[in-house]
Amino acid sequence: MAMAKPSFLLLLYLTIAVVVVLLLSAPATRPYRSHRRLKLRSSFSFSPSPPATAGSGAAHTIPFDPIISEIELRREDREWERAHYPEEKPAPGMESAPEWKEFGNAEDYINDEDHFNVTSRILLLFPKVDVAPTDGFITPEELAAWNLVQAQNDVMHRTKRDMKLHDKNRDGFVSFDEYERPSWAGRIDDNDSANDGVGWWNKDHFNASDIDGDGLLNLTEFNDFLHPSDSANPKLIYWLCEEEVRARDKDNDGKLNFQEFFNELFNLVQNHHEAPHESEEAPAKKLFSDLDQDKDGFLSAAELKPVIMNIHPSEHQYAKQQADYMISQADHDKDGRLSLSEMLENPYIFYNAIFSEDDYGFHDEFR
Template identity: 60%
Template sequence: MAKPASARNPSAGSTVVLTLALALASAGLLFLLLHLSPSSPSPTPRTPHRRLRLRSGARAARQIPFDPVIADLERRLDDREWERLAAEGLHAPGMEAAPVPEDFTDGDADEDYINDSLRFNVTSRVEALFPKIDVDPADGLITGAELAAWNLATARREVLHRTARELELHDRNRTRWPSCTTATTMAASPSPNHNSTNDEVGWWKEEHFIASDMDGDGFLNLTEFNDFLHPADTTNPKLLHWLCKEEVRERDKDNDGKLNFQEFFSGLFYSIRHADDEGSTHDSIDSDAPAKKSFSQLDLDNDGLLSADELKPIMGNLHPSENFYAKQQADYVISQADTDKDGQLSMKEMIENPYVFYSSLFTEDDYGFHDELR
């Protein structure tokens, strides 16, 4: 009987086995090369980074832009949104939209981002702004007062810009300033971006207009109208007196033009209590002792009643001004960037902590489109 070929030739079987083994090894090596070799560089980095996002006025809330460049770009975004509302009939017809410069943005979905790292470098901006803030005195250190003054100047520019925009959109014939009727109508129907906190005290009434009209000509110029819209920030004594009178009027139950202790305790004291909350105890919360102490401190003539003028010391608590927010933001920034805890900021500290000054503008993206501003 004939034997199989492999039996007749033992080397033939070994060759087949060796061939199969080599084939399997080659396939395995090819698989490993395909799956473990480095992939080609991706055009979009997949590492977390930060990019600078612009905010419209509606998003900005009370955050004051640190950098005038950012403030200007955000102002343009806010104007564009304002004009869009005007075009939809929610405001008077506005001007042609002022676009954000394309050099700083991608447009479309990414138009709110500053994406040119060569033209906007956070560290370079901090270096450029430092000597502009360090002015009183220029000693190489920025104090809380200097930073607050810087913030306040920025905030006032923003507020005045919005006031001018109000005038431009409502003064249709462009020939005169708002009269009492025009101004009270504008104030009674504030725009969606108008953030006044004084609506509940009847601030649009004729007496408010008269107090704002410093020159008594029956119209409000830009400064007067700005005070009209933002009485908490005015230096006009007539308007400050009116604001105090409004606080009395809202809480004066017996209509005697002043506040007795019960009117103060039930209506006004809890509005200002947050300023003393840190030192409060559970017992004091349940008693009227703190209120009596506050009342006696305000009652300068000791007649047992608080007049409008006697409320002036607490008006800053009832109606925080831009100065309050400017100082608050300065204190916070210094607390975050003051690494040596001397209460001041050096150039080195600001350079080492640049994102503190732009913190409200940054977002973390795992799969972003921009590598700048890391």
């Protein structure tokens, strides 16, 4: 029986594909269904933003479909080139191309059934997501893994673009002197320390990102520098913990007492948007005690490590959160996984773009 599964699944995919193609080729016989218009995201910034923290309320969505991601990134690239290099010729692959391939009218492309049909895309993408194991169902883990790859590809694309901007001498590395701090990060004084009281984008941040200690950031290190919460570099994770202590330590003793933890961090650890209520003091004390490994009544930077990813969510967490949302919306039989038919019945759930139905106006599935 085990040997027959791949063949059976292939036959299943082909059968469903044939049925869908027949339906699509006979529009006169299809029942009317309100057309939903997709819109590309336009909330990205050309310059780094303050680091995201849990409970900040910032929307974070990951494109499920690589085609949507490509269109969005190509459109960003065009605007970025115009903003930073107005005198340069278009980068390779960015030259004028016919119709939608130029991505100048991408809105028309993704809303034209002759070009882009979400049902057909689900049919194509389902077997690419259903890989561990290939059993005809997509689990939360499989969907989160797929989302994570899409997110990492997007992040690295933008990092390469930023590296071009900051690598002044075009040697493939970024030095601390080459990096231009974002305006919100404050200025650097003569001692290379931030005068705004926080350490983002200062020399400590740079050195923690510099894994090999050569004083320069290669592409991987520069990506870690821009996105520390996604890094596997232990020095950078520890730096994140140190930064939280530095920012929340009101009495400047280099550690956090319970009141500092409760007032400043507990709501972020719990992913709350508001300051903690008095009723939450008991669970906060328990968490504080659990984190306080040496039982000295204070939390050091090292003791914050178990919850630092709650404070600074990673792309892995966003990918899992989005996967859980998608499955909760499309899993009609509530078995905790998605069949191909469930995805075909709910295709728009998997497109993290704003869309609207003819009679209902715009709304956003993820915000």
